[in-house]
Amino acid sequence: MGKIVQFCKAAKEINVREDGSVVVSVVGAARLTGVTTDAIRYSLKNGKQKPSKLAKKLIEKGFDVGNLAVMSKEGVTDEALAVIAYYYGHQAGQFCKPEAKRLSKQFDEHGVRATLLQLKGVESDLQKPVKIADEITIREDGVAIVSIRGAARLAGVDKKSLRKHFSGGGLAGEGLAGKLATKGFEGGDLKLFSEQGIPDQALGVILKYYAYEAGAHCTEEAKQTLSFMDDLNVRVWCYSMKGMVEVKQPQAQVDIPDLTPLPSASDELTWTEPTPELSAAPDPKSEMDALKEVFGAAMGMLEGVRIGGTAEQDKNLKTQAAIAAAQSYCPQFAEAFNPVLQLLKQAAATKIVYLTPTTLGQLAGGISAREMNRHLADMGLQVRNQGHAKTEPAWLPTKEGSRYSKILPVTATNGADMTTYQCLRWSEQVLQMFSGGVVA
Template sequence: MSQIEIAQVIEQIQQEIQIDSNGHGIASIRATARLADVQDSSLRRAFLSAALEPSILAQSLIQQGFTPAALASWSDQGVPDMAVASVLEYYAFDAGRYCKPQARLVCKAFNRIGIRAWMQNIKGWTNTPVPQPEPPKVIAPSHEAAQLAMLLGEFAGLDKSLTAQLAVNAATAVNPALKPAADELKSVIAQTNPAEDAYLNPTQIGEVVGMSARAVNNWLLNSGLQYRTDDRKIPYRPTDEGKQWGRMVPALAKGCNQTVFQLRWLPQIVQVISG
């Protein structure tokens, strides 16, 4: 049989070969039999009897990993491309006196590129890339840290400007490269913070009530309105009772462009101390 005749056979069975979305080929039993130059009834008998009395062909397919149940289903569902290759190789080289020259020629045709690619070529199938979903946007660690600080600040009921300062500090701690921009931002926040005018520090309170700043702090400590911390930058914090007059607010440190947090008090604290 010539290559021209092989091409004619392929043209006749082309409609009986299908390619699934994964590029896997499936041929009908008739198409498989035509390629091997045997009767399709012979293949049906071999496949359907695989579970009871497997033929040499069926035994060969089972040894390659195909189950008898799978072989029995091929009469209706078609023959997978890898099984088609096994059938052709059997009738090309292993069937003894039943070997077919056509099966050998077809084997030579697909051996160079593989049966699957060969069937894809017959069908003109091309691999269409499946659009991949865009990966979820990864939040930069600095952004994530700032968001966490904002959430914690809101949960704790902190002043909005203080919460903003915490967010800036958190982002800078994670990404030091943000420090120049962060310092400028903190300066703007501190300079425009209304708490600077609305709240009094111990020195300002002392000027009104006639006490030193140290004496004011001691009075606030003894009255249970503030407590001392181990943090030099934030030496005092308000107690639960003191929070009705005191609040932590950001302010510019003296002599440097750096924001610190200070405990300040509403003007009404003067009446509390004087009373």
């Protein structure tokens, strides 16, 4: 079915009426298209007085103002959701969302109603990324950990099969255990997988094994899961499932250097008698050039991806991923880079990441940024900044709230113009005051 990053719990927001029509709540429509609930509700409610660009698109498609007002209360029809997804995927300019573009693509490939019914279904292929989010945790050093149950779901195998590999089966360098050993996971590491979960790098090995290398035990589920990750690495995909990453539209196509050029026609037709006594040692300069190319290619592939809550954490995690790629391609340098990776991980673990109310709401159980701001105010952690200028924060922390927050600059670009706004961000520690998205 292709990749889908709508990791929010949209299934509960999809309803099938007695006449067979499918209706999605405004909340569900917002989650599926990656925009705010208020943005969609405003377009539906104000179609008569001051229609927005989205409202005009809906009216052009045959929905009258009365239809829009009803949908703002009773839910968006599947035909209207197709218009909304296409608008926010392709026509909204700087407000276009990758989630909406992917959803619109799903609609084109499989039909609007069929896609929504699959998202509604408990065992739907499209629901697999949604269901797996609860099986993923992010360690302090940035590594994504997937439970053995979650890994088994993604690979389409029984978790007992995985436990067998981890508890001693194939530890002699064969099968899945042998593949994991090439990535540095051996013996005691594998035995801990069943109890502590599987690191993202090991998950990639497992999925590749069951997709293409397990012979008669290969599964379509593993191949399909890899297709979900077609332009993201495993860690970034795990972050997206947890709502911690924003996938941006690439500014330009990244050219990945060809590090293993094919032989020319003359090379294939000419035989040169080997001269062992003249065989040259590996050229360190050439190896270093290849290492730099791999590192640069990995950084380029991640250029259109935002990881974490700050630019500093974003750069740290991307550098870790690029170094890991370089180590994999040039194993002779792997050990030399381990101290660098260790320092990067320590730096990531000691930094406090300040998150937006939108991200906090997702981590607190899927509530909106507006609800999160209201909860924070009710808890006495922030107050409205009455009469604030456009570039000033809309909320200010109280004395208690300042322990968990920080006002940070955010730069927005509109063509050649750049504007810096001051925004209140929150440490993830504030979530300790919440329970299931509701104030404790």
